[in-house]
Amino acid sequence: MKRVDRTLLLTTALCLAPMLLAAALYGRLPERVPVHWNFAGEVDGWASRAFAGLGIPALLAGLNLLAHAALRLDPRRAGIARPLRVIVQWTAPGASLLCVPLMLACALGVDPPVERLAPAACGLLLAVTGNYLPKTRRSWMAGVRLPWTLCSEENWRRTNRAAGAGIVASGLVMLALAWALPRAAWLGLALLMAVLLASCAYSFALWRRGI
Numbered sequence: 553m554k555r556v557d558r559t560l561l562l563t564t565a566l567c568l569a570p571m572l573l574a575a576a577l578y579g580r581l582p583e584r585v586p587v588h589w590n591f592a593g594e595v596d597g598w599a600s601r602a603f604a605g606l607g608i609p610a611l612l613a614g615l616n617l618l619a620h621a622a623l624r625l626d627p628r629r630a631g632i633a634r635p636l637r638v639i640v641q642w643t644a645p646g647a648s649l650l651c652v653p654l655m656l657a658c659a660l661g662v663d664p665p666v667e668r669l670a671p672a673a674c675g676l677l678l679a680v681t682g683n684y685l686p687k688t689r690r691s692w693m694a695g696v697r698l699p700w701t702l703c704s705e706e707n708w709r710r711t712n713r714a715a716g717a718g719i720v721a722s723g724l725v726m727l728a729l730a731w732a733l734p735r736a737a738w739l740g741l742a743l744l745m746a747v748l749l750a751s752c753a754y755s756f757a758l759w760r761r762g763i
Contacts, residue, residue, distance in 0.1 A: 559641055560620045566645035567613035570652035574605025577656055581605065585659040591738050593667030595658070604655050609648050616644035622693055631689030639681055640694070646673075668730050671737035675726030678744065682719030685712050696751050700759035707763050711755040718747030 574581075578601065585604035588597025599607075619640050623629055629637075650673060654664055688695045690708050695701070696715045701708040726740025 557620070560617070563616050563620075563641055563645045564613050567616050567648045568609050570609045570648055570656075571606055573653060574601075574609075574656060577660065578605065581656065581659050585655055587655055589666045589670065591667060591671070592735050593665070601659070604659070605652065608652055608655075612644045612648040616641075619644060626691055626693040628689070628691040629693065631691045632694045633684045633687040635684045636681065636688055636694045639677070639684075643677070665734075667734040667737075670730075671726050671734065671740065672730035675723045675728075675730060675737075675740055678723030678740075679720050679727065680723075682716045682721075682723060685716035685719060688712065696748075696755065698752060698755050700755045704759070704763060707755055707758045710758060710763070711751055714754055715747060715751040718751065719744065722747055 581601040581604075583601060584598045585601050586595040586597070587599045587604055587608070588595070590596050623632070623637060623640055626632070650669070654666055654669070657664055658666070685695060686709070690702060690705065691697075695708065696711050698711070701711050722740050722744040725743055726737055729737040729740060
């Protein structure tokens, strides 16, 4: 008899938990609920209260199932650093428990500092992920997965070490800007994109050198 994956059950339940809050507040919610903010903290996306309170948790629960399935089916999953596996398993429930209550609170007239909380959470996630990236061996689920890194252990090691440092820097920049200058937090994402592009170029350059 197969063992029950308790982590999967718990994380899925936590993804769906905000539905209880939405159900309790449903009669007080307006027809349209804010679901997206720009970096200035201004609402620029709306959805129905049913989708915001019930549909988004359901979608995140589905993403959680896909993430767990991808980890389980990766033939090289043993090479993924344990902290990265934990991040993959807990990102969706964390997003559900943070984002859905914020959306419902804003719909009810509360004004939480979304322009600070959202980039701060993303920055923290990037910083932690980047820190453990160099500790991950070749896999199909985690790391900088390119044709050149997947065919060479040394290329993988060097590329992920460099990318990890850049991702940590991007996360720290976003985290700092989230509190000091929220409107400029997008610079953290711009830096992240530059790091990823540079990592691809670096991996290719290593491959051209026979590494």
